[in-house]
Amino acid sequence: MTPSTTGPTDDLTPAQRAAAVRRLEKAIGSLAGVAIQRMEERLAWYRAMPPDNRSWIGLVVQAGIAAFVEWFRNPQDRTAISADVFGTAPRELTRSVTLRQTVELVRTTIEVVEEGIGQIAQGPAEQAALREGMLRYSREIAFAAAQVYAQAAELRGAWDARLEALVVDELMRGDVLDDTVRSRAAALGWDSSADLVVVVGATPEPLGGHDDVRQHTALVVDAVHRAARRARLTVLTGVQSDRLVVIIGGAGDPLAATRALANEFGPGPLVIGPVVEDLLSAGISAQAALSALRAAGAWPDAPRPVLAAELLPERALAGDEAAKAQLVAEVYRPLEAAGAALLETVSAYLEQAASLESAARMLFVHPNTVRYRLKRVSDLTGLNPAQPRAAFTLHMALALGRLAGPTNGL
Numbered sequence: 001m002t003p004s005t006t007g008p009t010d011d012l013t014p015a016q017r018a019a020a021v022r023r024l025e026k027a028i029g030s031l032a033g034v035a036i037q038r039m040e041e042r043l044a045w046y047r048a049m050p051p052d053n054r055s056w057i058g059l060v061v062q063a064g065i066a067a068f069v070e071w072f073r074n075p076q077d078r079t080a081i082s083a084d085v086f087g088t089a090p091r092e093l094t095r096s097v098t099l100r101q102t103v104e105l106v107r108t109t110i111e112v113v114e115e116g117i118g119q120i121a122q123g124p125a126e127q128a129a130l131r132e133g134m135l136r137y138s139r140e141i142a143f144a145a146a147q148v149y150a151q152a153a154e155l156r157g158a159w160d161a162r163l164e165a166l167v168v169d170e171l172m173r174g175d176v177l178d179d180t181v182r183s184r185a186a187a188l189g190w191d192s193s194a195d196l197v198v199v200v201g202a203t204p205e206p207l208g209g210h211d212d213v214r215q216h217t218a219l220v221v222d223a224v225h226r227a228a229r230r231a232r233l234t235v236l237t238g239v240q241s242d243r244l245v246v247i248i249g250g251a252g253d254p255l256a257a258t259r260a261l262a263n264e265f266g267p268g269p270l271v272i273g274p275v276v277e278d279l280l281s282a283g284i285s286a287q288a289a290l291s292a293l294r295a296a297g298a299w300p301d302a303p304r305p306v307l308a309a310e311l312l313p314e315r316a317l318a319g320d321e322a323a324k325a326q327l328v329a330e331v332y333r334p335l336e337a338a339g340a341a342l343l344e345t346v347s348a349y350l351e352q353a354a355s356l357e358s359a360a361r362m363l364f365v366h367p368n369t370v371r372y373r374l375k376r377v378s379d380l381t382g383l384n385p386a387q388p389r390a391a392f393t394l395h396m397a398l399a400l401g402r403l404a405g406p407t408n409g410l
Contacts, residue, residue: 032062168238171282194250198273198285202266231260269296270305313396332401345373
């Protein structure tokens with residue numbers, strides 16, 4: 001539905017209309033002044049605005065009244081009024097003045113003009129024509145305001161999408177400048193003090209064979225944002241070819257948060273990087289998640305989603321030096337520091353197919369001694385040697401630790 005472009009249907013002669021227009025033109029300044037004064041009295045949000053914004057609003061009010069004069073002057077030649085009225089203010093004003101506030105502004109101005117018509121008009125016919133004109137014009141200005149805000153929202157959405165993609169790309173590359181990335185993320189509403197995780201998975205396939213990459217990307221990002229709002233999560237999202245990246249901020253439980261978004265990813269592994277303290281450390285989480293995603297094929301039965309730390313053995317096999325170092329530092333070194341007995345015991349237990357009795361015979365100790373030592377291994381590393389997956393991780397850590405030798409690091 002579009003606004004009518006038909007002018008007022010009155011019986012004024014051209015001379016009467018011209019006279020009414022002249023009186024209106026003389027009253028533009030005073031009417032605008034009364035409207036501004038009334039907004040100052042009634043609208044708390046207007047009083048709280050900085051002086052420069054109030055000045056721009058004053059220009060908008062004056063332009064709106066002037067546009068009504070032109071609208072009334074030419075009843076058969078209507079042109080779009082949005083540029084005449086709202087074009088006087090900078091586009092940024094739509095960020096500080098909401099559509100609801102704009103409606104209040106327009107309503108107050110129309111009210112002042114309608115009150116002034118009684119003093120401006122000469123004779124019942126002119127007064128009726130002006131009131132009818134203002135009624136029709138108010139509908140036009142309402143449509144114009146809605147159009148301006150719709151266009152601003154569309155432009156802001158497109159700009160935010162490009163900015164979000166840029167921020168995600170910078171974080172994934174580790175190309176992070178302190179002030180730059182924080183200011184860009186802040187423009188997107190990101191809380192820079194929140195910890196975060198990076199989640200990586202496949203980009204969903206287009207529905208219905210849709211081959212417009214840009215539109216498909218926008219649909220995917222919108223779907224992630226909707227799911228995040230439902231789950232009350234703060235996210236930054238980026239589509240990088242066949243890879244979908246979501247940065248989740250302030251999630252107390254990364255697994256639960258990722259499960260809330262899992263349906264928006266394509267099929268295949270879905271990996272969660274480690275929790276880091278802020279955006280400047282996001283590259284650490286991103287690199288771990290990407291490494292785990294590349295190695296996830298070696299664990300077909302991996303849970304979905306899966307923590308990158310759970311894929312440390314596969315990442316080490318794939319050549320991830322950081323994963324190798326983490327296994328040595330978090331598994332092998334604590335066992336080494338606890339004494340040779342623990343290393344010997346867990347090694348024997350794993351070599352004897354997880355048999356307590358066989359390991360005890362190999363070590364010439366009682367099975368309860370083996371059981372006690374394995375409990376200490378579990379306490380030190382968080383890995384229970386009796387569980388197949390943990391045993392695999394321990395086996396890999398022991399091998400890497402022996403290769404690393406008694407010194408620190410690989």
